[in-house]
Amino acid sequence: MNVLVVVCHPDPASFTHAAFTRVIAGLDAGGHETRLTDLYAEEFDPAMSCAERRDHKDPEIGPDLRPYANDLAWAEALVLVHPTWWSGQPAMLKGWIDRVWVAGVAWTMADGDSTPTPLLRNIRRIVVVTTHGSSKFVNALQGEGGKRTVTRSLRGMCSRRARTTWCALYGIDRADSDARAAFLDRVERTLAGL
């Protein structure tokens, strides 16, 4: 499969990047084609500009965003690797969604319509690899906003049969080295079995 992997953490020495390395190892073992996007390393600008907002229903996108859009059109599977902050995607990753998943790339909408028509039917698998500082219980109380954003909003623009996998380490603030190592093994296994 063609797999697009997007990683988001400011620190290249982070646990998120360790997980990213294991994602790649798993995908390589599974014989998949991969394209990799490291949003911080590429200095992606997450804030949508006013001009972009005004034209957000126009299918033309800026040349700086074109490579990101091409990757989405190429992908059959999407893997997001990031920490969960304030119950959702870090701003950097949310900005990638805000700015790249726009009209003409992720959806199209006729005038007067209030529901978009999906354009990323090519994506039939979504995997999220993430870490939560707090426990699963606290995340449930908070409503798992980040998870639902992917499994409901983003997935809605992908294949009708798209499957999502949420591969999460809860309570990382109190996880010991064994729990972290076990999670990294699980990440590699999950991606190898894609």
Added chain:
Amino acid sequence: MRALVVTAHPCADSFAHAAAERAVAGLEAAGHHVDTIDLAASGFIAAMSLDERRAYHSDRPVIDPHVAEHVALIRAATILVLVYPTWWSGLPAILKGWLERTLVPGVGFRFDESTGKVRPGLTHIRRIVGVSTYGSPWFAVKIVNDNGRRTITRALRLSCGVRARTTWLGLYGMDTATPADRIAFLARVEQRMARLT
């Protein structure tokens, strides 16, 4: 009381800005002192930097003077009002980044050394208000879980005192809303803020 109104829309002539103005008018009519932050106009940087991430668990996690100014306004506030368009069922990146960069340990929450648990840091906030526009109609917003609202009324709410209350003002189906709908919503925002005690 003292209120902080934070607006997150890249265009100064946006409907979100109009709603923020009316929120301020309502709050002032109720006798509150109002501070305002316009994230895009102030050039706020959305993404947490590597230096900030490395300082996150230190004694001084706020290292950017711009963030420090906003932290001072948050600490002075009793009412926090967030005005923004909902994108992908959540907060625009610049507002999500504002939460991440300002509500660091010691501000938004603190770690209890003895139990290792997270404790609320925003106990001075008595009321959180969300004012948001949604392109989708109400039922579609609910199907996808209204994630931005949950971030604010649950995750952020858990960082406030036990008595903190939340108020939500949403204009749904913005893409098909009539001018009359928009005018009615702006009036509702001002009226609701004027009743805030």
